Amino acid sequence: MIDQLITVIVALIVAPLIGGLLFGFDRKITARLQGRYGPPIIQPFYDFFKLLGKQHIAVSKLQFIWIYGYLTFMVVSLLFLVLKLDILLLVFLLGFAGVCFVLGAFSTKSPYAHFGANRELLQILAYEPVLLFLALGVYAQNGSFLISEIFKQDKPLLFTLWPLFIAVLFILTIKMRKSPFDISTSHHAHQEIVRGTVTEYSGPYYALIQLVEWYELVLLLGIIALFWTNPLWVGILIALGAFILELLIDNIAARLTARWMVRLSWSVGLVLGIINIAYLYLTKGVA
Numbered sequence: 184m185i186d187q188l189i190t191v192i193v194a195l196i197v198a199p200l201i202g203g204l205l206f207g208f209d210r211k212i213t214a215r216l217q218g219r220y221g222p223p224i225i226q227p228f229y230d231f232f233k234l235l236g237k238q239h240i241a242v243s244k245l246q247f248i249w250i251y252g253y254l255t256f257m258v259v260s261l262l263f264l265v266l267k268l269d270i271l272l273l274v275f276l277l278g279f280a281g282v283c284f285v286l287g288a289f290s291t292k293s294p295y296a297h298f299g300a301n302r303e304l305l306q307i308l309a310y311e312p313v314l315l316f317l318a319l320g321v322y323a324q325n326g327s328f329l330i331s332e333i334f335k336q337d338k339p340l341l342f343t344l345w346p347l348f349i350a351v352l353f354i355l356t357i358k359m360r361k362s363p364f365d366i367s368t369s370h371h372a373h374q375e376i377v378r379g380t381v382t383e384y385s386g387p388y389y390a391l392i393q394l395v396e397w398y399e400l401v402l403l404l405g406i407i408a409l410f411w412t413n414p415l416w417v418g419i420l421i422a423l424g425a426f427i428l429e430l431l432i433d434n435i436a437a438r439l440t441a442r443w444m445v446r447l448s449w450s451v452g453l454v455l456g457i458i459n460i461a462y463l464y465l466t467k468g469v470a
Contacts, residue, residue: 194265194303195258202397203227206402209430220344226448231393242291246384248390249287256280257395263403267331270409271318274311275351279400281307288380299379303367309448310354313347316456317406320347323463334412339412341410341421346459348410350452352425357444358403361433364444 207224214221223229241247257280263273277279281303288300320330325332333340341348357364368379384392407425410419439447 190265191262191434193205194261198261198401201393202400203231204392205400206393207395211432212427212430216239226398227393234393235387239325240385240386241388242293242383245290246287246388248292250281250384250388251285252283253280254391254395254398255284256401257398261398261405264330264354264402264405267329267334269328270330271315271323273330274314274318277314278307278311281311284380286381293381293383295382296380299367299382302441303380305445306357306360306364306367309364309445310357311354313350313354313448313452313456316359316460317344317351317451320344320456320460320463321409323460323467324346330409331332333409334415337413338413339413339418343411343463344459345443346455349456351407354430354448355403355425356429357434359400359429361429361431363436363439365433365438366441366444372446381410 187341204227205226207222208226211221211224212224219409254326256276259278260273260276263269271307285300285303285307288303291297321330321333321340322328324340325336360366360368366379370383371409381389381392404422404426411418411421
């Protein structure tokens with residue numbers, strides 16, 4: 184029990200530090216790819232504390248509820264990962280976090296926030312089924328949804344779930360809101376939805392959104408690392424490789440429409456997931 188408490192405390196402190204540094208690397212690498220020098224790697228932390236020092240202003244009282252719900256569900260999802268609990272419940276909690284983010288945007292009267300929220304719903308529709316297939320794939324392989332069972336296996340998941348690995352890499356672009364699927368928040372304010380779902384957030388409340396994004400990035404890379412847990416450092420290297428790949432895709436791909444995002448996600452992610460799980464059950468049936 185004490186070990187689990189220490190793990191929780193360390194995760195709550197270390198995860199946003201790692202996430203903030205990764206966002207700093209993101210901005211630095213993106214700048215270099217575009218021929219710019221870029222901000223320092225710790226710039227996200229400067230921005231975060233600057234936002235915390237600004238005035239508390241919200242256009243709707245419901246924003247308070249949904250932003251804290253977004254943070255709570257994301258943190259609990261991360262704790263499910265680090266405590267090696269049920270991966271299926273983790274996927275559901277991640278979905279609830281996304282719904283809170285959407286409802287926070289809908290609680291304002293901004294048409295830009297509403298456009299962003301509608302597109303965020305489409306993003307959830309695109310990536311959530313693939314994550315559910317990942318949980319089913321883990322169960323088909325190990326006979327349990329528990330993440331702890333993954334660590335007990337000598338054979339990495341990547342050997343048997345490599346189609347789902349490709350599917351998860353595909354939706355990682357959507358979940359990280361990178362081009363070609365940067366459609367709900369829009370990193371560039373000159374686009375048609377300005378800043379989409381986060382248009383009406385400012386000051387400390389926008390800082391909380393950045394904090395959630397740091398937790399989320401660590402969670403997503405942690406899910407990637409589950410494909411190779413023995414030894415774990417190999418899985419971590421694979422996750423970092425996936426992170427670099429997403430940055431490269433973000434800088435070379437033009438933004439696609441939401442319709443294309445859902446079509447590609449379902450045609451690639453769901454098909455790979457169905458084939459992978461069917462193969463696992465057929466091979467076990469034959470054996």
